[in-house]
Amino acid sequence: MAAEPYRCGAIALIGRPNVGKSTLLNAFLGQKLSITSRKPQTTRSSLRGVLTTGTAQFVFVDTPGFQTRYRGTLNRMMNRTVRGALETVDVVALVVEPGRFGAEDRKLLKLAPAKVPLFLVVNKIDTTKPAGLMSFLKKVATEAEFAEIVPVSASRSRGIGELLRALERYLPEQPAIHGEDALTDRDERFLAAELIREKLFRLLGEELPYSTGVEIEKFQAEHGMRRIHASVVVEKEGHKAIVIGSGGGKLKEIATAARLDMERLFGSKVYLEVWVKVRGGWTQDEAALRRMGYG
Numbered sequence: 001m002a003a004e005p006y007r008c009g010a011i012a013l014i015g016r017p018n019v020g021k022s023t024l025l026n027a028f029l030g031q032k033l034s035i036t037s038r039k040p041q042t043t044r045s046s047l048r049g050v051l052t053t054g055t056a057q058f059v060f061v062d063t064p065g066f067q068t069r070y071r072g073t074l075n076r077m078m079n080r081t082v083r084g085a086l087e088t089v090d091v092v093a094l095v096v097e098p099g100r101f102g103a104e105d106r107k108l109l110k111l112a113p114a115k116v117p118l119f120l121v122v123n124k125i126d127t128t129k130p131a132g133l134m135s136f137l138k139k140v141a142t143e144a145e146f147a148e149i150v151p152v153s154a155s156r157s158r159g160i161g162e163l164l165r166a167l168e169r170y171l172p173e174q175p176a177i178h179g180e181d182a183l184t185d186r187d188e189r190f191l192a193a194e195l196i197r198e199k200l201f202r203l204l205g206e207e208l209p210y211s212t213g214v215e216i217e218k219f220q221a222e223h224g225m226r227r228i229h230a231s232v233v234v235e236k237e238g239h240k241a242i243v244i245g246s247g248g249g250k251l252k253e254i255a256t257a258a259r260l261d262m263e264r265l266f267g268s269k270v271y272l273e274v275w276v277k278v279r280g281g282w283t284q285d286e287a288a289l290r291r292m293g294y295g
Contacts, residue, residue, distance in 0.1 A: 008057040009090030009171035010048075013121075014111070016104045019095045020123040024154040025049045025062045028164065032265070033184055033191075034062045047194075048185040050178045056168045057176040061089060086111055091147075091170050093119040098128040098151075101140050109144050117147040117170040121163065126153040188266060189216045192228050195261045196274065199254040200232065204242065211235040211283045212243070215291070225269045226262070232276045235283065240276045251276065 013021040022034035025047070033049050051058040086092060092112045096105055112118050120140065125133055133151060141149060148166045152159035184191070193214040200212055211234065218229035232251075234240050244251045251274060259272040282288040 004055060005173040006055065006057075006175060007168055007171035008059070008174050008176050010059040010061055010088065011091040011093055011167055011171075012061045012063060012086055012089040013093050013095055014063050014086070014108055015095035016108075019097050020154050021095050022062055024095060024121065024123060024152070025060050027152075027154045027157050027160050028058065028060055029183065031183075032261070034194075050182045050184060051164075052176060052178070052180050052182070056171055057178060058164070058167065058171070059178065086113060086116075089113075089116065090172055091117045091119060091167060093121050093167075095121045095123050096140070097124050098122055098133050098136050101136075101143060106143070118144060119163075119167070120144075120146045120149045122149065122151040123154050125151045125158065126156055188221070188226070189219045191265060192216055192219065192226075192258075192262055193230065195265070196230055196232070196254065196258040198261075199257045200243070203250065203254050203257065212239065213282065215277075221268075225271060226266055227271045228262070229273045230275075232274060233279050233282055234276060235278070235280050237278055240278050243276050 013024060015021050025034045026032050026049075028051055029049050034047050047062045049060045049062065051060070094105065094108055094112070109118075120143075122133070122137065122140070128136075137149060137151065147170060150159060150163045150166055152163055154160070178185075193216050196214045197212070200214075213233045215231045215233055216228060217231055218227065220227045232243055232254075234243060242250075243254070245253075255272055255274040258274075259270050262270045262272065279288070
C-alpha cells in the first residue's frame, strides 16, 4: 500500500480580539510561543508557529484581533496585518466563542479569500453547556460555506487533535518548507520583546496604558548567555510612573517574569535589563510603529 503524500501549508487564525487565537496556537505547538492575556490588543503582529509531524507540516499564522471599534494608526496597521496574512495561506480558520457571532465576525468572513477552505473553530467550549453549544453550532453553520466546523477548548487542549486531523486533509501535497526543528519564523529579538509586552499586559492589570510598546536595544548571544537590553515605550510621564511602580517594584516584577519565560523559550540563561522611555504620540506615528516591528 502506497504511503500517503506529505502535506504542508499555512493556516491563518483570524477572529475578534480575545477569542483565544494565541492560546490556540500554543495548544497546537504544545508550548508557549504566542503571548496571551485577557486584554484586547495583546497580539499586535502576525506570528508564524510551525508544527511538523510525520505526515504534515502546519504553518499557523496568528494574527491580531481585527479592530472595528477603534481607529488610529496602530489599529489600522494591525488590521492591515490581518489582511496581509490572508493573501498567502492555504486554509483560513475563523475563531469564535460559543453563543457569539455578529457583525465583526461577518466582516472577517468577507476578508477570507474565496477559493481557500474556510474553517470555523468554536473555542472556549468549556464555558458553555452542551445543549447551548449544539444550538449555536447549528445556527452558525448557516453563516458561510464552512469546510469544517470544529469545537475546541484551547486552554484545556480539548479537540486539538481532531482539529489538526481535519486541517491536514486540506493542506497542499508538498514537502515541508521549514526545517524539522523549526518553531517559528520570528527571531529571538522579536520573541523577547513580545514576552516583556505580555508581562506588561498581565502584571499592570487595569492600570495598563495601551499606548505601551517594547523595543529591544541590544541583543547578544554568547557563551550560553543572552544579554538583552530593552526599553518600554510609553506616551506620557504618568504612564512611566505606572510601569515603574513604587520604588521600581513593578518594573522589576515585569522584568523578572519576562526573563524566566525567555530562559524557558531560549534554553539558556538570560541577563535582562529593562527601562522606561517616554515618546509622545508613538502609536500615531507610522515610522515609529514600523521601528517597533508593527506593520
